[in-house]
Amino acid sequence: MRIVLSNIGTYGDINPLIAIALELKRRGHTPVMALPNVYRPKIEPLGLEFHALRPDIDPTNTLLVEMIYDVKKGTETGLREFLFPVLRQTYDDLLDAATKPERADLLLLGELNYAGPIVAEVTGIPWASYVLAPFSFFSAFDPPVLPPFPKLARADKAPGMGRAMRRLARVVTRKWPEPVYELRRELGLPKGKNPIFDAKHSPNLVLALFSHVLGVPQKDWPEHTLITGFCFYDADVGNAALPEKLEKFLAAGEAPVVFTLGSAAVLAAGDFYEQSARAAKKLGVRAVLLIGSDERNRPKGELPDSICVAEYAPYSKLFGRVSLAVHQGGVGTTAQCLRAGRPMLIMPYSHDQPDNARRMRRMGVARVIQRSSYKPWRVARRVNAMLAEPEFELRARAVAEEVARENGVKTACDALEKLCARRTP
16 A cells, blocks of 8 residues: 655654654555655655655745744745745645556645645545644644634633634635645636635544543544544654763752743744753752754853753653653643653743643643743743652653554554555446
8 A cells, every 4th residue: 555644843743743644654554744845854864755745844945934923923924935845846746746657546645735735636636634643633623722712712601602712713814825726727617615624634534643641532523533542753863862961960960940942933933941050050959951953042051060951862761760850841741741750840832832731731631831931040930840749740740651552654554554455446
């Protein structure tokens, strides 16, 4: 079975696809990764077939990342200035991947690949879609936090509020998908469903690649939706170890607090790490700062031996050895915290992050602090209160047991095999 797996996004969007592709390969299938070219060095060493997909992603373009993570206009900027201007090229690239050198048996498409459903329609290749967080379903019965309108979240249980929020979102975004409709007209296709809310979901199978602890099925979710559990992929190649310096630091004392911004927000860190270092000093705790490759994220001045700075560390190796994680609320980072049974202080940026943060708070495993409030004394006060309250860790460990009972990769691959078998004459 030849399966094309495709999306456009950050490592957090791509890593679950890699985990699924490696399992499909182990089962004897031929997974084909159609991704932005920046991921080629990550994919090809794994022995997976790779096809470049436009637009490519420039990991050094911090200005673009900052615009995309803007709480008011970030999503619109990402679509209108990054994805949609090259939508035709994305379509051409994915069409090649799906049909050359041979026709695919199945497509698995992420929600940012707006050309994907069109390729499936034109070629007749069956397809499945996937989402990474409940936010993507935009349910009226489990309404998400809208980043531009966070105050609406306080009234989400009011009668009819969920439907009102969904209508508001559709009104605000009504002009955004015009490039998708234009491409469909060019290809002689009818206008079709709304690409942002409806057309991105497959009518055959929608894989919700998150845990049941994060969200449960709602009656307005797409038909044929399956919650699989998280699909973890922990290292670029093999089981990467912690950097030697970090390993020695962890072994030398009590469990530290870790401060991290995942794989994308770290490119728009601002003064997060400077403020975090000051907060750690105020707390008097050992701390790890995962600053990424941008030297501008390195705190100024000399740091005490109680603070360790590293560019990167595999979360699966690190989080189980920390006392608490402070992060941006991306679903990948959140999933690793849940898996490790660690409490969290979440400072969300935009997109699904405010919604993920609220879910963690309601679950009793996290507290939330807004970016505008992220000051050393506030961070120190909240972290100190969480470390002093055993209930956070007890609840986090209980949730970790629930997450451990799920096998997202196996469940997803089983569903894809069943779909393909059902479609094969």
